[in-house]
Structures are given as structure tokens and as C-alpha cells.
Amino acid sequence: MKDINLKINGKSYRLSTNEDMRLIDVLRDELGLLGSKEGCGEGECGACTILMEGRTVNACMVMAFQTDEKEIITIEGLSNGEQLHPIQQAFIEIGAVQCGFCTPGMILSAKAILDKDTNPTREMIRQGISGNLCRCTGYAKIVDAIELAGKLLRNGGNNCEA
Amino acid sequence: MSLKNVYVAKTLDEVLNLLNQYGCESKLIAGGTDVIIQLREKEISPKVLVDISNLSEINFIDESEDKITIGACTTFTTIAESSILKDKLKGLVQSAESVGSPQIRNAATIGGNICNASMAADIVPPLLALDAEVLIESKAGKRRILLDHFLMGKGKVDIKPEEIVTAITFNKPKNREALGFGKLGLRKALAIARISTAIYLSLDEENTCRKIRIANGAVGFRGMREKEVENIFIGKQLTEDVINMGIEKLREELNQRLAGRSSAEFKTTAIAGIFKKALLETANNCKE
Ligand SMILES: Cc1cc2nc3c(=O)[nH]c(=O)nc-3n(C[C@H](O)[C@H](O)[C@H](O)COP(=O)(O)OP(=O)(O)OC[C@H]3O[C@@H](n4cnc5c(N)ncnc54)[C@H](O)[C@@H]3O)c2cc1C
Ligand code: FES
Ligand code: FES
Numbered sequence: 001m002k003d004i005n006l007k008i009n010g011k012s013y014r015l016s017t018n019e020d021m022r023l024i025d026v027l028r029d030e031l032g033l034l035g036s037k038e039g040c041g042e043g044e045c046g047a048c049t050i051l052m053e054g055r056t057v058n059a060c061m062v063m064a065f066q067t068d069e070k071e072i073i074t075i076e077g078l079s080n081g082e083q084l085h086p087i088q089q090a091f092i093e094i095g096a097v098q099c100g101f102c103t104p105g106m107i108l109s110a111k112a113i114l115d116k117d118t119n120p121t122r123e124m125i126r127q128g129i130s131g132n133l134c135r136c137t138g139y140a141k142i143v144d145a146i147e148l149a150g151k152l153l154r155n156g157g158n159n160c161e162a
Numbered sequence: 163m164s165l166k167n168v169y170v171a172k173t174l175d176e177v178l179n180l181l182n183q184y185g186c187e188s189k190l191i192a193g194g195t196d197v198i199i200q201l202r203e204k205e206i207s208p209k210v211l212v213d214i215s216n217l218s219e220i221n222f223i224d225e226s227e228d229k230i231t232i233g234a235c236t237t238f239t240t241i242a243e244s245s246i247l248k249d250k251l252k253g254l255v256q257s258a259e260s261v262g263s264p265q266i267r268n269a270a271t272i273g274g275n276i277c278n279a280s281m282a283a284d285i286v287p288p289l290l291a292l293d294a295e296v297l298i299e300s301k302a303g304k305r306r307i308l309l310d311h312f313l314m315g316k317g318k319v320d321i322k323p324e325e326i327v328t329a330i331t332f333n334k335p336k337n338r339e340a341l342g343f344g345k346l347g348l349r350k351a352l353a354i355a356r357i358s359t360a361i362y363l364s365l366d367e368e369n370t371c372r373k374i375r376i377a378n379g380a381v382g383f384r385g386m387r388e389k390e391v392e393n394i395f396i397g398k399q400l401t402e403d404v405i406n407m408g409i410e411k412l413r414e415e416l417n418q419r420l421a422g423r424s425s426a427e428f429k430t431t432a433i434a435g436i437f438k439k440a441l442l443e444t445a446n447n448c449k450e
Pocket of ligand 2 (some may be wrong): 037038039040041042043045046047048049058060061085145
């Protein structure tokens, strides 16, 4: 067993993990954070996308022990209590969610895009979500939602009427 | 589970000691984007994993008067965003940008790409075209070796279990020299081999080719220099005729190498197309 300190969504966890566990196993099986999905398990689909030190990575492509002391954000860390994050609000508003399997990862990739630039071009958005596969929506609405989210962030809130 | 011990190394010394202690029972893990798949498919079963992704000592891009050196643990995202590389070495930036997805580029390292030695490793053709050297360390000392000699075959590189690649180094482009890159077959999910080409070119004022180094990916058991093709260009002006002769030679070479494979014709035609485009771009970049 290997003891690690995880910092997830601002909370610290001290855990004993199996040496061969990946971050996705710890999130889902040990901590019950089921927002991050496991699709392909081999880095192709992005359903397991999380933010580590501010950058997107696939939680199926990192060993748990490698994340010791790293700052991690999962989809559970985005809303502020009942108050949805502007990106979440925009996805609902635009109807960018169908089955929802890709959505948590997609939203974290959207966050990485918008953290850099709240007014990205559609091409920048497409590039930024190129590691997140969606079998349902055909992506157009997802790109729309990320554009709207950028606008909400620029206006400093998640009021879609404004 | 064969995995008994895992270490997060914070210093190069620590890594060298661990590798010395555990030798072939150990495996380095950097970005993990190849290693984790191999572990899960039981292609490898090390007793010890040594994480080097936190080693800031070998995560850097350094520019001196005539050399550029890239630390082995530098990610493709860092390479893609590098201001040192963006002009004359655009080919390196483009190859880094073409890897996988943002998530993969945020984790995957240049050292891992080289050491994993897939025939389609994207950073290999540009580094071959730069005639890059690989810097290697172990507790016993340091050595350097040309990348062209370091790569032995599919999945095989010239490294001992106690050794780690610390950096890759190459000469800085001089006036009227540049590196270009072209790639086809972007999505791994589509199961097309990712064909790529890289060209290092040096032109004089008359548009004559002083030096050229060409390397292709995914058309052999490893990334390879195309010396026969280079010979067509050296000392000649880059006219339409000469370019076409070069492409003809490239086709001949690839047809020989790929003879008998079902993908031969597709790959040969595809390489010819991306080669021409990359060559023209590189020639323009030399003049800027
Ligand atoms: C979804 C997906 C898409 C991909 N797309 C591409 C692509 O488009 N192009 C491409 O070229 N590759 C691609 N890859 C493959 C992979 O991402 C690259 O080969 C990557 O550069 C490997 O780097 P890493 O740091 O993740 O290596 P790791 O997986 O950590 O290590 C790979 C190998 O190198 C060894 N190693 C690592 N660092 C060192 C070192 N400093 N010294 C000695 N040995 C070392 C390890 O022990 C291991 O054997 C893809 C992979 C996935 C999962
Ligand atoms: S489950 Fe991690 S990328 Fe598909
Ligand atoms: S909404 Fe179903 S996969 Fe994207």
C-alpha cells in the first residue's frame, strides 16, 4: 500500500492506495466521486477528464501515487453549493447535454479553455475539446454552450437573461 | 499484482539511486500515457515504478548561443507553447501540437515519446531531421548518443535499466535555416497509421539547398532519415523540377521499404503529398 495526500476540490484526503490504482479508480471507488466517468480507459474519450494543477488530464492515464500533493478539480468541485457554475448553467441553457456521459469531462475541458481566455473563437473551442468524445450531440451545441459560458463569465455571473 | 513499490522522485539523484538499486525490475513513468496502457495490458510487469513527472531538473527548454536543449520530462504542451521554438523550429511545435489531445499533451513527455520508440512517435522525425543527440545518465556517469543510433527498432532503444534520458539537444538553426513538419491521419481512433514527415533545410541567397535532412515517421519500423532523397536536393536550386525529382526518389524508397504491405500505395502517395507541402513551407520559413 502507498499513502498519499490528495487535494481534491479544495479538500485534503489522506489515503492508503494500492500501488496499481489509477486516479480514476481512487476518485470513483475510494472517494465515491462518481462525476468523473470511465469510458475507454485508454486516453481516447476524455470522459474521465479532470483538472490537475490547472491543466486537463485523463484520470485513467495517471497513476494515483503520481498525484500525491497535487491540486485536483473534478466536476463535483465546480458548483458553489446550489449555485451552478456558469459553464454548467450554459450547458443546460443551450441543451448541450443528452445522455450526459461526456458532460463532466467536457465541462472541465471547457473550464481549461475559458480559464485561459473567456472569449475564445469557435476554432479554439473545438481544439480545446478535441480530446472529449460525444456520441450524442454532434458538438455544435457544446461549442455554443462554451461560447455562452464565456459570455456569462465576462459578465461576471451565471444569469443567462443578462 | 507484480507491482510492489512506487516512488515519486523529486531529484535526479534519487532516480539514479533507485534505478541502480532495482535495475530491470524497475520502470520509469513520466506522463504515463504509454506505460499505463502497457501495465494494464500486462505487456510489462515491473516490481517498481519510479515517477519522474515531478522532476523539475529535467523539465526545461534551454537556449544557448548555438544549442537548444530540451529536458526529457518536458511535456508536449510546453513544447507547443514555447517561444524559443516557435519561429525557425516551427516543425517541432507543429509536431508537438499534433500529438493526441490536449489532455494527452498536458501529460505526455518528449523523453517518453522517444523511449517508447513506437514507429509513429511524432517527435522523432523532427528530432532526426535536427540530427539531435540524446543525453543519458546513470549512477556510473553520463553519455551522449545520436538519436539516430539510440533508436534501434520498434519499441527498442539503446538504454540500460540503470539509465535515464535527461535531455535532447541539437544545434540552433542559423540564418536561412528552418525545420518544417507535416502529418496525416490525425485520429488514433480511426486506426490509420499516423504518417509524418520532417525537413531541416538550409538555403543560400540563390535558393540553393546547402543542407537538407529529411525524416519520415510510420513508414518503417522506426522514424528514419531519407538520405537518398536528401542527395537529390543538396547543391541544387529548389526549382519545381528538382522538387519533383526529390518526390520521385522518395516514392521509390518508400515503395521498396513497404513492398508487399497493403498500405504501401496509400502511404507512399500520402507522404509525397505532405512532403511537398512541408518542403515549400520550410523553404519559405528559411527566407523569412
Ligand atoms: C490517446 C492517446 C493518443 C496518443 N497520440 C499520440 C500521437 O498523436 N503521437 C505520438 O507520438 N504519440 C501518441 N501517443 C503515445 C504517447 O502519448 C507518447 O508516446 C508520449 O510521448 C509518451 O510519453 P509519456 O511521458 O506519457 O511516457 P510514459 O508512458 O511515462 O513512458 C513511456 C516509456 O518511456 C520510458 N521513459 C519515459 N521517460 C523516460 C526517460 N526520461 N528516460 C528513460 N526512459 C523513459 C518509460 O519507462 C516507458 O517505457 C498517444 C497515447 C494515447 C494514450
Ligand atoms: S476513460 Fe479516460 S480517456 Fe476514456
Ligand atoms: S451527451 Fe451523450 S456522449 Fe455526449
